[in-house]
Amino acid sequence: MFKSEWLKIFKTKKMLIPIIAVLFIPVMYSGMFLWAFWDPYSHLDNLPVAIVNEDKGATFEGETLTVGDDLTKNLIDSEQFHFEEVASDLAEEKLKDGDYYIVIRIPENFSQHATTLLDENPSKLVIDYIPNEGSNFLGSQIGSTAIEKIKAEVNKQVSKTYAESLFSSITKLGDGFAEAADGAGKLDAGAQKLANGATDLQSYLEQLAASTIELSDGSNELTTGAEKAATGATTLAQGITAIEDGSKQLAAGANDAAAGADSLVNGIKNYTNGVAQIAAGQATLVEKQQNFASGMQSLLNNSSNLHAGAQQLNDNAANLHDGINALSKQMQEILTSLPKEQAQALQATLTQLNEGSAQLAGGLSQFTSSTGELQQGVSQLNDGSTQLVAGQQQIAKGINEVAANTDALVNGANSLAEGNTTIANKLTELASGASAAKDGANQLATGLNDLVSGNEKLAEGTTLLAEKSGELAEGSSSLADGTKELVDGTANLSSNLLEASEQANVKANDENYDMAAQPVDVEKKSVNHVPNYGTGFAPYFISLGLFVGALMISIVFPFVEPAIRPTNPAAWFMSKISVLAVVGIIQALISVVVVVGILGLEVESIAWFTLTAIFASFTFLAIVQMLVSLFGDPGRFIAIIVLIIQLTSSAGTFPLELIPSQLQVFNPFFPMTYTVQAFKVAISTGDFSFLGFNYAVLAGFAVVCLAITFGYFTLLFKKRYSKQAEA
Numbered sequence: 001m002f003k004s005e006w007l008k009i010f011k012t013k014k015m016l017i018p019i020i021a022v023l024f025i026p027v028m029y030s031g032m033f034l035w036a037f038w039d040p041y042s043h044l045d046n047l048p049v050a051i052v053n054e055d056k057g058a059t060f061e062g063e064t065l066t067v068g069d070d071l072t073k074n075l076i077d078s079e080q081f082h083f084e085e086v087a088s089d090l091a092e093e094k095l096k097d098g099d100y101y102i103v104i105r106i107p108e109n110f111s112q113h114a115t116t117l118l119d120e121n122p123s124k125l126v127i128d129y130i131p132n133e134g135s136n137f138l139g140s141q142i143g144s145t146a147i148e149k150i151k152a153e154v155n156k157q158v159s160k161t162y163a164e165s166l167f168s169s170i171t172k173l174g175d176g177f178a179e180a181a182d183g184a185g186k187l188d189a190g191a192q193k194l195a196n197g198a199t200d201l202q203s204y205l206e207q208l209a210a211s212t213i214e215l216s217d218g219s220n221e222l223t224t225g226a227e228k229a230a231t232g233a234t235t236l237a238q239g240i241t242a243i244e245d246g247s248k249q250l251a252a253g254a255n256d257a258a259a260g261a262d263s264l265v266n267g268i269k270n271y272t273n274g275v276a277q278i279a280a281g282q283a284t285l286v287e288k289q290q291n292f293a294s295g296m297q298s299l300l301n302n303s304s305n306l307h308a309g310a311q312q313l314n315d316n317a318a319n320l321h322d323g324i325n326a327l328s329k330q331m332q333e334i335l336t337s338l339p340k341e342q343a344q345a346l347q348a349t350l351t352q353l354n355e356g357s358a359q360l361a362g363g364l365s366q367f368t369s370s371t372g373e374l375q376q377g378v379s380q381l382n383d384g385s386t387q388l389v390a391g392q393q394q395i396a397k398g399i400n401e402v403a404a405n406t407d408a409l410v411n412g413a414n415s416l417a418e419g420n421t422t423i424a425n426k427l428t429e430l431a432s433g434a435s436a437a438k439d440g441a442n443q444l445a446t447g448l449n450d451l452v453s454g455n456e457k458l459a460e461g462t463t464l465l466a467e468k469s470g471e472l473a474e475g476s477s478s479l480a481d482g483t484k485e486l487v488d489g490t491a492n493l494s495s496n497l498l499e500a501s502e503q504a505n506v507k508a509n510d511e512n513y514d515m516a517a518q519p520v521d522v523e524k525k526s527v528n529h530v531p532n533y534g535t536g537f538a539p540y541f542i543s544l545g546l547f548v549g550a551l552m553i554s555i556v557f558p559f560v561e562p563a564i565r566p567t568n569p570a571a572w573f574m575s576k577i578s579v580l581a582v583v584g585i586i587q588a589l590i591s592v593v594v595v596v597g598i599l600g601l602e603v604e605s606i607a608w609f610t611l612t613a614i615f616a617s618f619t620f621l622a623i624v625q626m627l628v629s630l631f632g633d634p635g636r637f638i639a640i641i642v643l644i645i646q647l648t649s650s651a652g653t654f655p656l657e658l659i660p661s662q663l664q665v666f667n668p669f670f671p672m673t674y675t676v677q678a679f680k681v682a683i684s685t686g687d688f689s690f691l692g693f694n695y696a697v698l699a700g701f702a703v704v705c706l707a708i709t710f711g712y713f714t715l716l717f718k719k720r721y722s723k724q725a726e727a
Helices: 002-011 013-023 025-036 040-046 067-078 088-097 110-114 137-266 275-335 340-404 406-504 510-517 533-556 569-598 606-631 633-649 671-685 688-720 722-726
Strands: 048-053 058-060 063-065 082-085 102-106 128-131
Touching (some): 048 067, 058 110, 275 340, 533 569, 533 633, 606 671, 606 688
């Protein structure tokens, strides 16, 4: 039956020629498909793409920016596609007509938006990508991949522009750091001087605090003395008032005595008896007048001492006022370096102290003037009392002479009258002097009261000055400590600014700009590298071709009809299997030769690749033989359905996880799943242990199908030929 089966094929041209033609069906499927899709991306430069550049450019930091023009030029020079720069209307027209697959439109504000990166609300650069998906969907998808590259190129270009500006700014920043470091050095030197000045200020303020304490104590003593002087001046004014009253009464008496002296001349004889009494009384009067003259001399001496003391006190007050003025001027330079609150408090204290010293000087000046007037009045009063004593002595002498000689008495009476007149005049002058002395004493009391008031203010001011000086001294200590810390800080600042200047002085070039614009490069390190689409699709298309080849064999070669009457089912079955095995091997070998030898498919192992092709071809033939033998033409229809299910669920193109879950269920139950996996091992991965697993599954499919077919042949033999064999 082997011989008969093969002789029938070779003798029947209608069978031989179709079988020979069918032998090339798998390679036509696999070879043509792989040839067509071997590396479509290598021909992208033939895909027409239109560029519509409407960009008007922009100005960025004084430089003209034409991102749209640069992008257009770079795209045309890249030759990624067949780029053509055309007008907008023409591009839309040809896109609709199918002359262009894609239109890339660069808007007029493209460069302008590139300058807004550092704005508060930056505007993104927008490229209009307009594919004609109805013309060719894959073309638009390929364009989508390319537009991402274009986007990356634009990002790189814009980032490079900003990187140049950034590095320029960093360089300027480094120069600024250097200048700041120089300034910090000068600041450090100034801080050193400030620290020294703060130390000196602390020493001066400590001295000032100690001096103001002494000044406060002295002003308190001055206030006490001024109060006592004011009390004494008041008492003096009261005593002088009494002297004034007495002198007026004495003057009136002297006038009366002068009038009586005139009467005495006429009645001297009548008073001869009383002369002795007059003499005695006159002696007493002379004694009292001498005592009065001694008191006036003492008063004159005391008023002189009082005037000298007031003059000295006035000079000291003037010196005190001048000293406070000088202190105030010296403190003005210090006040400018103090904190504002301390400076204001100290200034107020100095002002109050200056006003008090001025009032003190004025009061003492009035007091000095009053003591001078008092001294003059007392001097006049002393002169009058001296003259009065002299007059009374003359009266006494006269009375004595009157007593001795009446004539002389008359003459003495006349002299007495003259003396009394003189006494009256001098007593009037004494009253005038006492009145002036009273006025001076009152002015002295007023001045001393003003002095007391001024001294009280002076005491308050000096006390406050002492307190504030102490606080100022404490603050100056903190200031000194702070200036020392300032010196340390300025030294560190200068050092750090120099270091920052060295680090910021970056000398950038185009490589630095490119690095900043595109810091990350993706280095592809493939595992089981697949060089092109043809290599990736080969397991799928070879499996498809071999299955279609097996299906076509069923049309030109009878899977059941024997060449001669079979003698047993095994011989009948094996005669058919022998033809199918040879055809399967030849189909597989032709496919291997074409895809490896002509298309240049690179495989891990040519032996395993060839064996996989033979295994796959024989498995598909066994499946088709079973379906066609059992069901005839409906079996071929079932085989086509099996093919369709395998094409969608074998994961030959897209990963299994990307197809619908309903189709994923079929993946483990159809042989093409395992032929595709086996071809992937033989072509790319080299995992030959996994190859053995796929061989085992394919062998299981083949053995089951062959067993079912053999069983069918056995049943059919018994049904058709068993009785003839027995006969």
